[in-house]
Structures are given as C-alpha cells and as structure tokens.
Amino acid sequence: MNLRRLLLISVPYLWLTALFLVPFLIVVKISLSTTAIAIPPYTPTLDLAQGWAGFKDFLSQLSFDNFTFLTQDDLYWKAYLSSLQIAALSTLFTLIVAYPIAYGMARAPDEWRPTLLMLIILPFWTSFLIRVYAWMGILSDEGLLNQFLLWLGVISSPLHIMNTSKAVYIGIVYTYLPFMILPIYAALDKMDDSLNEAAVDLGASRLSAFWLVTLPMSRPGVIAGCFLVFIPALGEYVIPQLLGGSKTLMIGKVLWDEFFSNRDWPVASAVAVVLLVILIVPIVLFQRNQQKQQEAES
Amino acid sequence: MLKTLIPAALLAMCGTMAAAEEVHVYNWSDYIDESLLKKFEDETGIKLIYDVFDSNEVLETKLLSGNSGYDVVVPTGSFIERQIQAGVFQKLDYSKLPNAKYLWDTIKDRTAQYDPGNAYSVNYMWGTTGLGVNIDKVKEVMGDDAPVDSLSLVFDPKNMEKLQKCGVMMLDAPTEMIPAALRYLGEDPNSKDPAVIAKAEPVLAAIRPYVQKFNSSEYINALANGDICVAFGWSGDILQARDRADEADNGVHIAYHIPKEGALMWFDQMAIPADAPNPEGALKFLNFMMDPQNIAAASNYVNYANGNKESQKYLDPAVLDDPAIYPDQATMDNLYTVTAYPPKVQRIVTRLWTKVKSGT
Numbered sequence: 001m002n003l004r005r006l007l008l009i010s011v012p013y014l015w016l017t018a019l020f021l022v023p024f025l026i027v028v029k030i031s032l033s034t035t036a037i038a039i040p041p042y043t044p045t046l047d048l049a050q051g052w053a054g055f056k057d058f059l060s061q062l063s064f065d066n067f068t069f070l071t072q073d074d075l076y077w078k079a080y081l082s083s084l085q086i087a088a089l090s091t092l093f094t095l096i097v098a099y100p101i102a103y104g105m106a107r108a109p110d111e112w113r114p115t116l117l118m119l120i121i122l123p124f125w126t127s128f129l130i131r132v133y134a135w136m137g138i139l140s141d142e143g144l145l146n147q148f149l150l151w152l153g154v155i156s157s158p159l160h161i162m163n164t165s166k167a168v169y170i171g172i173v174y175t176y177l178p179f180m181i182l183p184i185y186a187a188l189d190k191m192d193d194s195l196n197e198a199a200v201d202l203g204a205s206r207l208s209a210f211w212l213v214t215l216p217m218s219r220p221g222v223i224a225g226c227f228l229v230f231i232p233a234l235g236e237y238v239i240p241q242l243l244g245g246s247k248t249l250m251i252g253k254v255l256w257d258e259f260f261s262n263r264d265w266p267v268a269s270a271v272a273v274v275l276l277v278i279l280i281v282p283i284v285l286f287q288r289n290q291q292k293q294q295e296a297e298s
Numbered sequence: 299m300l301k302t303l304i305p306a307a308l309l310a311m312c313g314t315m316a317a318a319e320e321v322h323v324y325n326w327s328d329y330i331d332e333s334l335l336k337k338f339e340d341e342t343g344i345k346l347i348y349d350v351f352d353s354n355e356v357l358e359t360k361l362l363s364g365n366s367g368y369d370v371v372v373p374t375g376s377f378i379e380r381q382i383q384a385g386v387f388q389k390l391d392y393s394k395l396p397n398a399k400y401l402w403d404t405i406k407d408r409t410a411q412y413d414p415g416n417a418y419s420v421n422y423m424w425g426t427t428g429l430g431v432n433i434d435k436v437k438e439v440m441g442d443d444a445p446v447d448s449l450s451l452v453f454d455p456k457n458m459e460k461l462q463k464c465g466v467m468m469l470d471a472p473t474e475m476i477p478a479a480l481r482y483l484g485e486d487p488n489s490k491d492p493a494v495i496a497k498a499e500p501v502l503a504a505i506r507p508y509v510q511k512f513n514s515s516e517y518i519n520a521l522a523n524g525d526i527c528v529a530f531g532w533s534g535d536i537l538q539a540r541d542r543a544d545e546a547d548n549g550v551h552i553a554y555h556i557p558k559e560g561a562l563m564w565f566d567q568m569a570i571p572a573d574a575p576n577p578e579g580a581l582k583f584l585n586f587m588m589d590p591q592n593i594a595a596a597s598n599y600v601n602y603a604n605g606n607k608e609s610q611k612y613l614d615p616a617v618l619d620d621p622a623i624y625p626d627q628a629t630m631d632n633l634y635t636v637t638a639y640p641p642k643v644q645r646i647v648t649r650l651w652t653k654v655k656s657g658t
Contacts, residue, residue, distance in 0.1 A: 035641055037384045039364045075649070078658050084334035142525070165512060246470075246512055246655035250309070254652075261472070261648045263362070 031269035098180035106188035163245035187221025331599035369580035397588035405605035419567035423607030430536030465526030472651035
C-alpha cells in the first residue's frame with residue numbers, strides 16, 4: 001500500500017525533475033559560464049570523465065559576472081518592466097473578454113455546451129503561426145479592419161494598429177483567450193445554481209447575487225486562467241515579433257538577441273534565470289497566501 | 299551456422315543502408331531552381347533532403363549546438379570565418395571536387411579573407427546590398443533629380459522625410475546597416491573600433507523616425523505591391539520584387555541600384571559540417587553544384603551572381619548583362635567587404651542596433 005502511494009506520488013515529481021529541474025539547472029550552469037568560440041559556444045564544459053578533480057576544476061571556473069552585467073545596462077530592467085506591463089494588461093483584457101463568454105457557456109442549455117466548448121477549442125486546430133499571420137492581414141493599414149471602417153465611414157484615414165503595441169495586445173488576448181475561458185467555465189460549471197436562487201430568494205438582486213455568490217465561487221478558475229495567460233505572455237516572443245513594431249521592447253526579444261545575434265549563451269541564460277525568478281517569487285508567495293486563507297477558513 | 303549468418307545479415311543491412319543513401323542540405327529560402335534537386339537525385343541515386351532557413355543566426359546556433367544532422371550548409375562569409383575557428387567544418391577534399399577548376403579567381407580571392415585558401419568552403423552565390431527603388435513613386439515625391447544611386451537617399455534625413463510618405467523599409471541586420479552608415483560618413487565600413495562604430499548611431503537614429511519597418515524579408519512583397527517606394531536590401535531580393543511586379547503587371551516599376559559610394563559585397567559559401575553524417579555525399583552535392591550548367595540554372599532562377607567563371611557561358615543574357623547582378627569592373631572595385639566582429643564588439647553592435655530601433 002505504502003509502496004503504491006510512493007510510486008503514485010513519485011510520478012509527478014519525476015516529471016517535474018526531468019522536464020523542469022534538470023533543464024533549469026543546465027540553464028543555470030550555462031549562465032555561470034563564459035563565451036567561447038567553440039562547440040558549444042561557452043566554457044567550461046563539464047567533463048565527467050575526469051571525476052571529482054574535474055568537477056572541482058569546473059566549479060572554480062564558474063562566475064556570476066553575467067548577472068552583474070545585467071544590472072549595468074538599463075536595457076534589461078526596462079525590457080523586464082515593459083514585458084511585465086504588457087503581460088499584466090493583456091491578462092486583464094483577456095479576463096474582461098473571457099468572463100462573459102465563460103459565464104454564457106455555463107448558463108447555456110445542457111445540449112449546447114459540447115458545441116460551445118468545441119467552438120472555443122476549434123482555433124487550436126489551425127497552426128498558431130497561421131492565426132497570427134491572419135491578424136497581420138486584418139490589422140494592417142490596407143487590412144480588412146481598416147477597409148471595413150473606412151467603408152462604414154467611421155474613420156477617414158486608416159488606423160495604424162499594425163506594428164504597434166496595440167497589435168501585440170490584440171494578438172495576446174486572441175491567442176490566450178481559450179486558456180482563460182476554459183478554467184473559468186470549469187469553475188462556473190461546477191457551481192450549483194440553487195445557491196444563486198437561494199441568494200435571490202433571500203432578497204439579493206441578480207447583480208448582487210452575481211457579485212456576492214457567483215464571482216467568489218469562480219475565483220479559483222479566474223486565478224488559474226490569469227496564471228495560464230500571464231506566465232506565457234511575459235516571455236512571449238512570436239507575437240511581438242510579428243505584430244509589434246521595433247519599439248515594443250520585450251524580454252523575449254532581448255533573449256533572442258543575446259542568444260542569436262551576440263552568440264552569448266551565458267548572458268542569454270542569465271536573462272532567462274532572472275525571468276524565472278521574477279515569475280516564481282510572486283507565484284510562491286501567492287500560493288502561500290492562498291493556503292493560509294484556506295486553512296483559516298476551515 | 300550462426301557465425302556465418304550474422305555477417306551475412308550485417309552485409310545485407312549495409313547493402314540496404316547504402317541503397318538509401320541520403321544527403322541533407324540546409325540552404326537559404328528561395329535560393330535554388332528546384333528542378334536541380336530532382337536532377338541531382340537522378341544523376342547520383344542519392345536521396346536529397348533539402349531544408350531552408352532565413353537567417354545566418356539561426357543556422358549558426360544550430361551548428362554551434364553540434365550534431366545538426368546536415369551534410370551541406372550555406373552560411374555567409376563573415377559568419378563562416380568564426381565558425382571555422384569554432385571547429386564547425388571539415389576541410390574539403392578537392393580531389394573529389396573536379397569541377398572546382400571552373401571557379402572564378404576574382405571571387406575566390408575575396409572569399410579567401412574569410413576562409414584562407416578556400417580550404418573549408420566554396421562559393422555558392424554572391425551579391426550586394428543596395429537600394430531598391432520604385433522609380434515613379436520616388437520621382438513623384440522627390441522630383442526627377444532624386445539621388446536614387448546614392449546612400450544619401452536613405453541616410454540623409456531631409457530625403458527620408460519626403461520618402462516616408464511613400465514608405466521605406468530597411469534590413470533588420472546591424473552587420474549590414476552599420477557598415478553602410480559608416481561608408482556614408484566616409485569611415486571604414488569594416489571598422490572594429492567601438493569609437494568609429496559609435497559614429498553610425500546618430501546617422502541611423504536621425505532617419506529612424508522615417509523608416510516604416512526594419513525587416514529582412516517583408517520588403518520583397520511590399521516593394522512589388524507598391525506599399526513602399528524604397529528598400530535598403532539584398533540585390534537578388536529586390537530584383538525578385540522587380541520580376542514579381544512585372545509579372546503582376548500592376549504598374550509598379552522597380553530598379554536596383556548599387557550606391558555610387560560603394561556597397562557591401564557578400565558571399566554565401568557551401569561547407570560541410572565536421573559531424574556531417576554523409577561527407578562523401580556532401581562532396582558529390584558540392585561537385586554537382588559546381589557544374590557550370592547547374593549553377594547557371596540556379597543563377598538564372600534566383601537573380602544572384604555565382605562564383606563559377608565557366609557558368610557564364612550558360613547564363614541568360616538578361617542575368618549576365620545586368621549590372622545589378624554582374625557589376626562592371628569599375629563598380630566591382632568600389633564594393634567593400636566586412637569581416638566578423640569580435641565577441642565584445644559584436645555586443646556593442648547589437649546594443650547600438652537595439653538602441654536605434656527601440657530608443658532604449
């Protein structure tokens with residue numbers, strides 16, 4: 001029995017070790033190295049054949065220079081801040097768009113729900129890249145959106161959306177919308193509607209019943225959705241590259257430059273490590289807080 | 299019994315492996331007449347797996363990670379220089395490249411500065427970086443005396459202010475743009491001195507507000523459709539835009555000009571990675587591409603000049619006689635080349651470029 005439990009628990013931990021911890025340690029190791037003109041383009045490389053002495057020799061060559069370097073140029077913290085801002089704002093916009101959709105789905109008649117769910121997932125059947133390219137066709141100066149608005153007479157000259165931050169927000173909201181809708185829908189779907197009825201019976205208006213009952217009940221879904229959008233949006237590279245202008249500064253682009261243009265794998269790894277720390281610290285703090293709240297409630 | 303069976307089985311396996319011999323080639327996108335791929339397979343019986351990339355940086359990262367799985371790759375000169383130092387390539391066995399005798403000395407001499415003695419690579423195509431102009435539109439905004447064959451067209455803010463009305467795009471490649479800006483200033487475009495490189499920044503920053511986009515591939519379409527009127531880009535790409543506009547018959551007329559101040563001349567080199575799975579097959583592919591008729595077919599198709607003297611007999615007159623593709627001697631003498639930046643200087647160059655583009 002105990003062994004079975006141990007085996008069961010070990011699966012997610014093995015998963016985490018193999019797919020997160022080991023790759024992360026490799027990145028940390030590279031971030032402490034220096035560049036070299038070689039394959040791979042950094043030094044020192046760990047040579048296990050030399051045993052313990054080789055390992056000690058390897059450790060003595062590592063340095064934190066790359067991390068100090070990141071503090072010396074304002075490019076890096078500006079890029080982090082700008083990424084945080086873009087990720088936070090687009091998470092907020094995604095939430096505003098997703099919540100009514102998820103709410104509508106959860107309140108739809110039972111026989112409609114599989115179809116609605118299908119419609120949310122359907123865009124995933126097309127390549128992500130093609131969908132972003134489609135937005136280029138929609139948002140460009142001679143694109144569908146501008147032609148439509150000009151035809152309606154709402155505007156007299158084309159709106160410049162393409163190659164600006166606006167296009168980046170639109171792209172992120174569009175791409176990550178399903179990741180927000182699905183967890184909120186799951187939370188709302190599980191909710192017992194009789195709770196709402198009870199609130200209304202006891203004299204609450206529809207609006208305050210929503211505010212006091214539905215919204216708090218859907219909170220786990222909202223939080224899960226926000227994490228699912230915020231985390232990948234922070235490191236997003238493809239969307240700002242294709243839809244954004246050269247003025248849209250994001251850490252994903254800085255990472256690309258370090259890795260490809262400068263061929264500086266160590267600094268690129270240091271940027272990635274700092275990005276992870278920026279992400280992990282608030283998430284861990286938040287989860288602690290959640291746990292404490294849950295304990296206090298029970 | 300078993301002892302005799304096993305070698306027989308091994309032999310049989312080797313037999314089938316030899317029958318399925320493969321060569322993996324990694325070349326730039328839109329850079330070959332695709333019928334040549336079929337021809338190579340028919341002539342040699344080797345299965346050709348042809349992949350494409352669109353940036354030197356991506357290719358280089360694959361090579362530096364090791365075990366790329368490719369037998370032939372086509373990096374640009376200044377990149378190959380550093381890759382040879384890193385030990386990425388193997389020396390070519392010229393005894394297996396009989397067609398090497400057709401190579402053009404003028405080009406070989408120039409590529410030797412990246413690859414001394416051309417020991418590791420042979421030229422595939424070469425070209426220049428210059429000005430793509432929509433003739434009618436530029437005349438419309440700047441008048442008949444527009445300096446369409448001068449770097450001042452794109453580096454003088456006064457001209458750019460007028461041109462922004464019809465749209466300007468430039469390469470998103472600091473290793474091309476900074477040398478050009480230095481040449482405009484009369485400085486050494488190949489300078490590795492940070493103080494000289496820094497002089498390019500105010501020039502580029504001054505024209506930055508008038509540039510619609512820095513991108514290394516979108517300008518082909520934009521130029522052909524008439525969305526922009528000037529592109530600072532690669533010769534063959536601009537000529538491709540010219541041909542597309544002519545085919546579409548959309549009233550757009552594109553011309554390519556090598557700036558009179560001189561232009562960057564670059565070389566794409568075929569080389570064999572040190573860890574290539576099939577170096578023998580790779581040599582066969584190189585030799586096939588050095589056949590004058592084959593490389594002429596490729597040049598006729600992609601509008602780039604090649605490094606094969608003998609192939610000029612088989613080139614379309616429209617390609618050979620076009621000074622935008624095969625410049626005359628006086629223009630040739632005015633072309634410059636650049637070598638790789640050392641890592642520390644490369645970092646300064648990338649940083650300068652980020653600053654020019656994003657203002658940070």
